[in-house]
Amino acid sequence: MQDVKKLVDLPSMRVGYGAADGDDAAGADGLAANLDPSWLIGDPPWLGLFEAWLAEAVVARIPEPNAMVVGTVDADGLPGTRTVLCKGADERGIVFFTGYHSQKGRAFDAHPYASATFPWIALERQVHIRGRVVKVTPEETAAYWHSRPRGSQLSGYTSAQSQPIGSRAELEAAAAATAERFGGRDSDEPVPVPDDWGGYRIEPEVVEFWQGRANRLHNRARAVRTADGWTLERLQP
Structure with a gap:
């Protein structure tokens, strides 16, 4: 039997994002250009790039490209995460479906906010979304259920x-x-449609795009919704 500890050496595990021959070298996403807040355009500014990256994840045959890790906080203040499938994305936000009395549903009853991460690691990309959670309409739930x-x-x-x-x-x-x-x-x-089952929509208040680059000098661009619209900014890695 193999020595598991020798195979799983966590401190030394490293993935070389991007390329080692210059800041302008293309990473696994095939782009030499560095992600920049100027890529976030439109209303809302996050949607176009999100849809483009999702489509490119599909073309790249990423397993379950619409999978996202959803984070919640329950009534006791304990965080929880799980992977679910995104089933809708438009200017209002991103949608997924679950049981209203599941752990997620009970957490939303206590704290109607969530985070979601799309981990397209094979493309050296991630998208992180945070915002308020609302139930979709019964008509939307029924359409998806059927x-x-x-x-x-x-x-x-x-x-x-x-x-x-x-x-x-x-x-x-x-x-x-x-x-x-x-x-x-x-x-x-x-x-x-079960009475205790339906859709939730995360209404984005913060959306961050992440692009892997060499030497851990990654690119991060963030859109933050304010009372006056959206603020765009670059974050340090």
Whole structure:
């Protein structure tokens, strides 16, 4: 058996972002140009670059390019993070779906704010978003729910998200009972939207773009929403 400690030497683990032959050398994202706040244009200024980077992550075949790490704070002040899938992005913000009584949902009841990070590490890029969280409309939730594969609908209807269950067998039995209730897994009988499930939108107040560069001299550009509009700035790495 291999010595795990020799394989996992955390202090010496390093990734060489960008290139070592000059500040103008292209990094893994293929750009020699350094990320700059001037790239943030439009209203809101973050949306165009976010959409471009997301599309380039899709073209680069990044696994689950719409995956984002969402951070919350619960009623006891304890932070929590988990990976979810972004299912909408427009000038209003970014959208994801979950159970209203999940750990995320309960945290939003206590503190309706969240952070989200898109970690496109293979492209040496990240986007960080922070802002207030609001529920999307029932119509938006229903439209997304009915676009989901039937198996996902049945699982979503079954799961009391984040609640304990005794075994995998119990979970599978509950899912089978739900499928039978709605005519089976191959039935055309609609699966209704659960009452305790729906979408949330993070309304961005701060959006930061990160681009990896050599010698840890990374580029960071940030857009901050104020009462007078958006402020754009470069951050030191």
